[in-house]
Amino acid sequence: MNINALQTLLFVPANRPERFATALSSGADAVIIDLEDAVPAADKDAARNMLANWLTEQPPASVLVRINGTGSPWFNQDMALCRSDAVAAVVVPKAEDAEALAELAHVTDKPLLPFIESARALARLDAIASANGVARLLFGQLDMALDLAMDYPPPPGEPDDQAPFLPIRSQLVVCSRAHDLAAPLDAVYTAFHDDAGLQAYVREGMKLGFGGVLLIHPRQVAPAVQAMAPTPAQVAWAGRGLAAEQRVNGAVVAVNEQMVDSPVMARARRILRQDGQR
Incomplete structure (x- = not known):
């Protein structure tokens, strides 16, 4: 798997193994099996065990895994899981510590895709982008909005104004280029039945210099691919x-x-x- 060439990355919850095959056949460039936000705390260990068993039957470098954060009680076991040959790269939530990223890359021997989703991460963006093992940056819009106390997301029916995020998104693009990383991947678009909104969002990201987008539903793959193609x-x-x-x-x-x-x-x-x- 060429991490630098990925444009569409689809999340699937680690506690829903019946969805793995659907995700892998969705047409997305890569699938991220999510042990973090998509899995309730009570299900973390069971989800990891199911995923570990499933990974033993998969080809090398066939999926990505989002682990739980470095300060969580599940981090060490998640990190050990990611040494599986089937894991192509590790998606790191709430990344803020460049040294911790370098250690994670060393232990797993896998490229890292850290989420930038806090003010502290923005302040340390150069160090994160230049940390050993970091391959691409990901934008975590919802957590960033929460951390900065932004008035986002809007209530249903109100316009989804992306303008407040433009300076942050541009920082990720510029920093990635300055550190010779592949273009970053844009945040998820949560309204997964809104094809027109998704396509407008993806096109805006491409104008800013993003190299792709994170997706949360298989039906988003085709509209996203279409939006990234030249008109x-x-x-x-x-x-x-x-x-x-x-x-x-x-x-x-x-x-x-x-x-x-x-x-x-x-x-x-x-x-x-x-x-x-x-």
């Missing part, structure tokens, strides 16, 4: 730009009364590569 207008624009560039042998050129130079052409090539991968 016909983008493909047509990229084709016109590259054709004009070839006519002038790479010099700056105007296309539809817009200047087109090397950074613009680099984006055009990326769009056409993405379109060719569909």
Whole structure:
């Protein structure tokens, strides 16, 4: 599994093994089996045991696992579970301590995907992104809103305004680039029957520079994939730009009364590569 190339990651509760096969066949790039938020405290040990048995029958590096936090009573056993060959990477909730992340990577010998979901994590973002073993950053929007006492999420029927999160999301994108990490993965969109809302949310994340999105229901996979694909207008624009560039042998050129130079052409090539991968 190429962790850097993942765009759609689907959560499935660890205490619902009957859903694992459905998740794996959903079309998502990867499945995250969740031992943390999705599992009540009383079910943690049983869920871990069921997952451990299931992992023994899975191919190497076939799933990701979200463990419980470093300060929880379940952390050590979760960490031991993640040494399984079937675990491709460890998803770390409420990551705030770079040294603890490096130790977790050392013990499990797995890449880490830490959740950034608190003010303390934002303040330590450079250290977290540069910690040994960290592969990509994940945005935990709901926990971040709670930690910052933000007025979010809105009551049902009110607009889902993402504007307050733009500075935070941009920090994750910039920090990931500065530390040569793959683009971060955006937070879940909780209204799993709202395809149009999900697609608008995913497109906004792509504009900011996110490399993918976390999902909570199999039906979200197809709309998310569609939203991340280049639009016909983008493909047509990229084709016109590259054709004009070839006519002038790479010099700056105007296309539809817009200047087109090397950074613009680099984006055009990326769009056409993405379109060719569909």
